[in-house]
Amino acid sequence: MNAAPALRLREAVSPRPNCAIHFIPEAYEGDKRLVVGRQSAGAGFLDALVEHGGVDKLYCLTDRPQIYDAFRERVALGERTLPSEWITPFDGDLLEEAGCVFMPGPVISEGAWMRRYIGERRYSVCGITHSVATERVIRSIRDFMVSPTQPWDALICTSLSARQAIEHIFETWGEYLASRGFTVGKTPVQFPIIPLGVHLDRFTRTEARIAAGKELRAKLMLEPDDILVLNFGRLDYRSKSHPVPLFRALEIASRHMRKGRMHLAMVGQFNDPLNEHEFRAARQLFCPSVPVHWIDGADPQTARDSWFAADMFVSLPDNVQESFGLTPVEAMAASLPCIVSDWNGYKETVVDGETGFRIPTIMAPSGAGIELADDHARSVFDHFTLISFTAQCTAVDIDACAEAIARLATDGELRQRMGQTGRKRTEALYDWRSIIAQYQDLWADLGALRRSARTVGGRDPSRQTVHPDYPDLFTMFGGHSSQPLELAMIATVVDPDPEYTLRQMRTLRMNTVARPIMLDDFEIDRIVKRLGEAPESVATLLSGLPEANRARGMRSLMWLCKFGIISLSTLQHDESPPA
Known part of the structure; x- marks a missing residue:
């Protein structure tokens, strides 16, 4: 490349x-x-x-x-x-x-x-x-x-x-x-x-935003020593992130709290009721000790406030449809330390040990998906099923995640230091001003x-169409006819009253469907009148037209020939071309 x-x-x-x-x-x-x-x-x-x-x-x-x-x-x-x-x-x-x-x-x-x-x-x-x-x-x-x-x-x-x-x-x-x-x-x-x-000004920790974050913490009934873990993004286990590893890691990490209680804010939107049911059921099964607050991502004010209410940000995507992942950058812009899976663009945005922790991931080896790809190609299942299958065979280290969450939850100075470092990183690398x-x-x-630079595969408009899938049908099917129109052919008026015949022809739409690709009526009439005075070669007739109209001229001659107004013939060896 x-x-x-x-x-x-x-x-x-x-x-x-x-x-x-x-x-x-x-x-x-x-x-x-x-x-x-x-x-x-x-x-x-x-x-x-x-x-x-x-x-x-x-x-x-x-x-x-x-x-x-x-x-x-x-x-x-x-x-x-x-x-x-x-x-x-x-x-x-x-x-x-x-x-x-x-x-x-x-x-x-x-x-x-x-x-x-x-x-x-x-x-x-x-x-x-x-x-x-x-x-x-x-x-x-x-x-x-x-x-x-x-x-x-x-x-x-x-x-x-x-x-x-x-x-x-x-x-x-x-x-x-x-x-x-x-x-x-x-x-x-x-x-x-x-x-x-990211637009940094939207994530700057102003006094008003910090106050809004405190108000949200109060609404969620958090005590001063409680820790709020934020997960922000689309809530879909099929195409984004499976929640069970996060729930299990939080349950383990919560046991290490020396004071206060750990909470989780899940900010986002569910794609459908079944997806929501699965998330909530998984929370009950795997994270019963941690209060989980489900915040609708379509509520813009509460969603914005969550960035300033949280103590840390956690995101564990495991899906191949992810290529960058914007939310950790937004979290760093909001001065939050980040715990993320070592996955896709997260590998480049979150610096392990400096702006947060990257949690190791492992997936099935090359070759393990050939059968799945082949089944998808023959429509055994759709794209979302395929990426969901792939995600089920991708693992995030739950114990490492739990350790990272517990470490940040119990070390306020570390949270602050990583959050500040993350903010500086976004200012240096991810501000939309510099990205634009x-x-x-x-x-x-x-x-x-x-x-x-040299043009690669330039087009010759005189003989090539724009796209090979849309060929010149006169070229593609040239073998259908006895012969093509040739420049050396002689055009001769054969209709005894061509003006009358042309008027009659033009009264029926079936005869004029190709009018948009022909010369206009005036030009066609002029050619017929000229040929009525004497036969001429196709080359001579076309030379009297602007270059851009010569293809139209050839099509118009064929139209006149089709309806018997003119004939097109090839010179014999013993004949002389018309003067």
């Missing part, structure tokens, strides 16, 4: 590198019910571009006016407002002005095909990884190998583990294609690692590559 372009923080200059945002409303809704991580990340990115991007305007890429209206409403929610401009998918001039299209996910191969219509050097396409476990995403990343992606395109990887997963896709497909005798070069796409960010600057540096680097 290609090395990431060098990233550098820019000085604040205006305007800074910009992008056209491919706007899919649900991808940027961070406050909707049952919100998922990619939506929170999308909302954070959009807010950061408005607040810290230093751009002079926003570009919205969509083909629907109502989506553009939704975009304008969405970007007007913040304190800062910017003018916006609507770009449709094939508006080459505005897309070139924006310089880059930002897509809210990893499916950039589709964007590369769309760009091919207007020119591959007009702009860059940039996407971002969230989950890379679904078959749609895997197929899209696979398509980087054959789609018209270029060196000036990028897929931002939010973590090293996400990039390693992408590398595996290329390795397995390369191995398969090689077994079939194909040699496929490396994709030219850039794969820089840029983490997700890294995005913009990437877009600038991609722009430089558009000006200098």
Whole structure:
């Protein structure tokens, strides 16, 4: 895979590198019910571009006016407002002005095909990884190998583990294609690692927020010496995190409390009633000694207050659909020490022993999932069942987690020190101000590559369609006819009254369904009149048309021939072409 372009923080200059945002409303809704991580990340990115991007305007890429209206409403929610401009998918001039299209996910191969219509050097396409476990995403990343992606395109990887997963896709497909005798070069796409960010001001421990946290602790009936452990995120054992290891670790850790009592705040939303029943039943079975407070994540005020009510943050994801994990970064921004599973992007965000503790994980070895993958491929079960099966074969060290929770619960100075260190780490590495600057540096680097790098698999419009899946049917099925139209053929009017016949032909829709792909009626009439004076070669007729209309001219000649107004014949060796 290609090395990431060098990233550098820019000085604040205006305007800074910009992008056209491919706007899919649900991808940027961070406050909707049952919100998922990619939506929170999308909302954070959009807010950061408005607040810290230093751009002079926003570009919205969509083909629907109502989506553009939704975009304008969405970007007007913040304190800062910017003018916006609507770009449709094939508006080459505005897309070139924006310089880059930002897509809210990893499916950039589709964007590369769309760009091919207007020119591959007009702009860059940039996407971002969230989950890379679904078959749609895997197929899209696979398509980087054959789609018209270029060196000036990028897929931002939010973590090293996400990039390693992408590398595996290329390795397995390369191995398969090689077994079939194909040699496929490396994709030219850039794969820089840029983490997700947080809006630090939303997590700063102000006096008002600390007071709100104390009020929440009082509502939950916590005593001064009690310890509140916070788990924040989607409550779904199938696609996020299985709760039993956390419950068991808390039950063990609670026995080490010398004074006060341990509590758990589960802040989030359940996907369905069955999921909620399973969580609550698991708590009764495996964590009976620890009071658990279920806080609806759709209650924004209480959810925000929980960051400032808690003493520590614990998150133990075990699911492969996770690639970064934003909540530990938010917890560090709120000055909370973190206990997390040593998993996905958590490996890079939480520094073991400094900002918290990373709990060892172990999963089934390579090869143990082949049967599962094959069954999924033949629809024995769906994607969510597959990742749930995989999570059931992934373990987090419960005893190590219990030890870490107990250590933080009984050492206030350690909690404070780790919390402060975590806050400093987010200020240095995860502030959206610096993350947006890294995005913009990437877009600038991609722009430089558009000006200098060689085009990979450039298109010859005179003989190639944009997409091989959509071929020129006249080429593909050329073998169906006796012969194709040739430039040397002679066109001759054979209808005794072509003007009358043309009028009659045009009264029936069945004769004019191809009018949008022909020359206009005036041009066709002009050609017929010209041929009525003398036969001419196809080459001569087409030479009188603008180059952009010559394909229309060929189709129009065939239309005239189809309905018997003209004939098209090949010169015999003893004939001379018309003057």
